[in-house]
Structure formats: C-alpha cells, structure tokens
Amino acid sequence: MSHTLQDEAHLVESTISSTLAYQGDFLRVKHDVVQLPNGKTAIREHIVHPGAVVIIPILDNGDVLLERQYRYPLGQVFIEFPAGKLDAGESPLACGKRELLEETGYTATAWAYAGKMHLAIGYTNEVIHIYFAKGLINGERKLDEEEFLDVFAAQPSQVLGWSRDGSITDSKTLTCVLWLQNYLSGTWPLNWTISAEEVPSRG
Numbered sequence: 001m002s003h004t005l006q007d008e009a010h011l012v013e014s015t016i017s018s019t020l021a022y023q024g025d026f027l028r029v030k031h032d033v034v035q036l037p038n039g040k041t042a043i044r045e046h047i048v049h050p051g052a053v054v055i056i057p058i059l060d061n062g063d064v065l066l067e068r069q070y071r072y073p074l075g076q077v078f079i080e081f082p083a084g085k086l087d088a089g090e091s092p093l094a095c096g097k098r099e100l101l102e103e104t105g106y107t108a109t110a111w112a113y114a115g116k117m118h119l120a121i122g123y124t125n126e127v128i129h130i131y132f133a134k135g136l137i138n139g140e141r142k143l144d145e146e147e148f149l150d151v152f153a154a155q156p157s158q159v160l161g162w163s164r165d166g167s168i169t170d171s172k173t174l175t176c177v178l179w180l181q182n183y184l185s186g187t188w189p190l191n192w193t194i195s196a197e198e199v200p201s202r203g
Helices: 005-011 092-104 156-165 171-184
Strands: 014-023 028-035 041-048 052-057 064-071 076-080 083-085 106-118 127-138 149-154
Touching (some): 052 064, 092 127, 106 171
Antiparallel strands (some): 052 083, 064 076
C-alpha cells in the first residue's frame, strides 16, 4: 500500500512550537504545540529516542537465542530477543553486531536485514531495526556493568507457543516472532550477507 503526501495532507499536523521538557541520559521529552488539519491547535508530548536494533539469532540446529531480563518500569522479568540502543553515529548493523556479542557472547557470519518497527507511535519516535543472524560462533559475553540477563536457546515452536499463551508480551519480540514464523515458512525471504567484519566495540 502506497500513499503520496498529497493523499495524506488532510491528516498531517504541523509544529507551531517545541519545548524541551526533560533531558535525561539518553531520552528527551518534548512538549509541542501543533496545528491540526482543521486549523485548531493541540498539545503533543513525546519522547525522543536514539533508535535501537533487535536481533533474531538462529543457531545451527534451528533453535533461536533469547534472553530473560528484568525491566524496571513494569517490575518483572521479560523474555526477549537480544536488543540494544544505537550509539551516536553508529549504523544499525554495527549496533546489532555489538549488542549480540555484548549480551550473548556470540558473533555471526551472516546477517540479514528484515525491516524496522515503530514501537509506540503515540508518544515516541523510537524505531527498532530488525536483523536476523546465523552462522553463530560462541564466545565471551561483554555485559555492561548495569546489565543482568540470562541467555537461553529455544525452538521456534516454543517461542510461538509462548507468544500465544502470554509468556512473551514484549512488543519487539512479538514482531520478531511474526518475522521468524514467516521466514521459516518461506513466505518472507531474506537477503543474507556474509560478514567478515570485526564486531565494533564502544569507544
């Protein structure tokens, strides 16, 4: 489905003013006044996010790597695919390689870009890029001092079942499960790139 800007002009909101309401370590909250399509004004508060990458790592036996991680805002442990935010000036692929190594200890010999998702379009501009990784080689994790997570392997059928029964509720992981299911069925093919690059590390 494709639309032109002319087709969507009756939906577009225009920024009248923008104020920085909060500046955190990596998140910013903005308080904007916008003009609506009918000429009236409204307030739009939104979070500015640097972007992130999520990786679907496929082991040689067909299992996938997942993580269990405590998420403070909701006060519970979640099952997720490995993921992390982009550093300044970092490409999504470089971020994916770095996060896979840091969080799981694995590097990959082949990568495929699946697309992107917008996580919470009502209040943040966060975009998450989806990568598949295979040809995995195990090594040593390099977790940040503030990171605590468990890594484990599961069959795709198990992951699908957890998505259905509510064991997995993380939205980025659910989107990845959709991608994984369609990739494995042959419905959504991927273009794999053999990677001989070194995994980038933070500054």
